[in-house]
Amino acid sequence: MALLAVTSVKIFRSAIWLLFSLIGIAGLYFWMEMEFIAAVQIIVYVGGIVVLIIFSIFLTQDSADDMAAPSMGRKIAAALSVLFGLAFTGSLIYNHGFQPSTQVFDNEVARVGRQMLNTGEGGFILPFEAVSMLLLAAMVGCIVIAMRSENKVKVEGE
Helix, strand or coil, X not given: CHHHHHHCCEHHHHHHHHHHHHXXXXXXXXXXXXXXXXXXXXXXXXXXXXHHHHHHHHHHCCCCCECCCCCHHHHHHHHHHHXXXXXXXXXXXXXXXXXXXXXXCCCCHHHHHHHHCCCCCCCCHHHHHHHHHHHHHHHHHHHHHHHHHHHHHHHHHC
8 A cells, every 4th residue: 555655646645545555554553452553543643644735635636636757866765766765665674583582572552652652761642742732833834835726726816
């Protein structure tokens, strides 16, 4: 799904493939028995970010139009980036491998919530606030884009 999201020539289809890709990631979290993280993945990314992306697409472009074809330089840079990523991941796995753990993983929702809002050592309040600011910026951006589109239509229609 991720490959289709980045190779589709129609921008709306690309957003839909991204939606399915993020649902697949949530499925991986469910498979690892991390139900809380999977639910957050679905609520925040599938329910929030992808909806904002689709809303922005509808406001700024004609969703039925094809996107411009990428240049040969971009295709080569993308292929080299993928090869570098695969080589780097392979070297990490080869050098470090997967070590089995004997510890039981504690994924209690109350503990995860306390950890996310903890300001002390090992707390995640800063990334939590950074994500909330990112979502706020995305919403403000959508509003600004919508206001520009409305003004542009009024000026052209006069």
